[in-house]
Amino acid sequence: MDKETLINSYFENSLGKDQLKEFEQLMKTDSEFASEVDFQKELQHSFKKNERQEIKQMLGDLNIVENDTETKVFSIRPWLAAASIALLVGVGTWMLFFTNTDINTNQLYASNFAPYDNVVHPIERGNAMINIKDKAFTAYEDGDYSMALKLFKQLQIEQTDPYITFYEAIVLMQLNNHQDAIPLLKAYIENDGQLKDRATWYLALSHLKMDEIENSKTQLKKLVDQDGFKMKAARELLEELE
Amino acid sequence: MTDEHLIAQLKQRDRNALKTVYLDYKTEFFKFMSRYKADAIVLEDIFQDALIVLYENAQNGKLDALKSTVKTYLFGIGKFMLFKHFRDGKKEVPTEETYLFDKYEQAVIEEVHEDEGPNEYQKKMVTNFKKLGEKCREILELFYLQGMKLDEITQTQGYDNKDVAKSQKSRCLKSLKQLIGKNNG
Numbered sequence: 414m415d416k417e418t419l420i421n422s423y424f425e426n427s428l429g430k431d432q433l434k435e436f437e438q439l440m441k442t443d444s445e446f447a448s449e450v451d452f453q454k455e456l457q458h459s460f461k462k463n464e465r466q467e468i469k470q471m472l473g474d475l476n477i478v479e480n481d482t483e484t485k486v487f488s489i490r491p492w493l494a495a496a497s498i499a500l501l502v503g504v505g506t507w508m509l510f511f512t513n514t515d516i517n518t519n520q521l522y523a524s525n526f527a528p529y530d531n532v533v534h535p536i537e538r539g540n541a542m543i544n545i546k547d548k549a550f551t552a553y554e555d556g557d558y559s560m561a562l563k564l565f566k567q568l569q570i571e572q573t574d575p576y577i578t579f580y581e582a583i584v585l586m587q588l589n590n591h592q593d594a595i596p597l598l599k600a601y602i603e604n605d606g607q608l609k610d611r612a613t614w615y616l617a618l619s620h621l622k623m624d625e626i627e628n629s630k631t632q633l634k635k636l637v638d639q640d641g642f643k644m645k646a647a648r649e650l651l652e653e654l655e
Numbered sequence: 656m657t658d659e660h661l662i663a664q665l666k667q668r669d670r671n672a673l674k675t676v677y678l679d680y681k682t683e684f685f686k687f688m689s690r691y692k693a694d695a696i697v698l699e700d701i702f703q704d705a706l707i708v709l710y711e712n713a714q715n716g717k718l719d720a721l722k723s724t725v726k727t728y729l730f731g732i733g734k735f736m737l738f739k740h741f742r743d744g745k746k747e748v749p750t751e752e753t754y755l756f757d758k759y760e761q762a763v764i765e766e767v768h769e770d771e772g773p774n775e776y777q778k779k780m781v782t783n784f785k786k787l788g789e790k791c792r793e794i795l796e797l798f799y800l801q802g803m804k805l806d807e808i809t810q811t812q813g814y815d816n817k818d819v820a821k822s823q824k825s826r827c828l829k830s831l832k833q834l835i836g837k838n839n840g
Contacts, residue, residue: 417825425804452832453799459777459784460800465707466772468670472677472703533678546671573656574675607678 416443420450424457474535500524522622525650528553528583529611533576545571553580558587575606583615591619610642617647621654630654658725665713668801673706680726687730693737701740701768705732708760708767714801717760728754735761736768783834791827798824 414422419436422428428436439446500520534550549564565581568574578601585594598616602609617632633654636647656664656675664672684702685695693701709729712718721728731754741748756764773781784792793812797803803811805820814820 417821421805421821421824424798427804453828455777456780456784456795456828456831457799459773459780460796462770462773462777463781464800465767465770468673468707468710469703471670471674472706475674475677476699533674573660574671575656576675576678 416446416449420446420453423450424453496524518621518624518626521650521653522618525621525646526586526615526618528587529580529608529615531580532608533574533580550580553584558584562588575601575604576608578604579606579608579612582612582619586615586619586622589622591622594619595623610636610639614643614647617650621650626654658721661725662713662718662721665710665718668710668714670710673710676709676725676729677702677706680729683726684730684733688733688737691737691741693740697737697740701733701736704736704767705729708732708764711763711767712760715759715763717757723754730754731756732764735764739765739768779835780831783831786834787827787830790823791830794820794824795827795831 414432414435416439419428419432419439422432423436440450441447531550531554534546536547536551536554545564545568549561549568552558552561552564562581562584565577565584568577569581578597582594582597582601585591585597595616598612598619601612602616606612613632613635617629617636620626620629620632630651633647633651636643637651656672661672661676681702685698688698688701706729709718709725709732718725718728723731734751734753735756738748738751738753784795787795794808797808797812798805805817805824808814809817809820812820814823
């Protein structure tokens, strides 16, 4: 066995007992051989450490995105609550004085709906976009919803990431297609998706937009009971609806 | 995603699958570990390291005959790392049963946990590696990172025979050495 083959077999873990002895002997006596092996071992370590670093960076980015969204939700909430109260008082007064019709679900919907941030698939702008998922979430972030819908539909066929269902539903809501959004949200919640509480909120809003007040209230009550995401907003909206 | 599906994706080195695991289990992991009163920064670090171990051990075939769920395995790694972290910091360690890892798995866990990233020379290696042509990057990565044998590389990458693949790899190593040498002087 020539020296190169010996080294290759060492890395392939396929040296027999005698060959291993030969290998070890050469490591001690042949400095050129030893430095070649060391170089290749170092390359192997470099690859591994580099990959670990890349993965940590990727997960770290995910952590930052998560934290950002939390603070965003938190800081927007009081403002949103104030705005929706102001709006409700306005709408309420208007209704009291001029009409006797039911709650204006369109207004309530408009004051509560905002597309959910992309927290699952961070996009690095400027990089060549090779896969559909990058393209889909870029379109989503850019507000190009009809393009996003096309891409999400394609992703549904190719991928199994549950959150794609959730984001496709948000896109449908943006496109005012609540009829199709509702079953997607329901399926996502049923499958116990990571963003389940978020999906419940959007399901409540979709029902609201469809004038299905009772269904909307059922979902809002769940959020109030869970005492988590959008609890306050859900309670306020619920009070309005009742 | 089922565990089988997830393990298959990890074996194919699909890093996006790791993102899903991260998002799916993070809250629960923190809840699970909360009784040990560790710092949140330490826990985040451990959770990320545990995912890397999961990724590497899936590729090493250690998850092929997994008797528990992936979640239990992942949380077991996290616990093992946290206890090690406590021991290293001379903090009192909770005496508790942990997941039973074999020697090989333990070595990976400790190695990943203690990995402080590539050193200067290793960074230089990777930088210069990226300057190589596509064929070279492919064969070196398959052989040294993914642990593919020359026979397999010959078959999957369409080399005429093993000797062609062998001399291609040898040429690529030489080019890499030259690049590193050039940037040294």
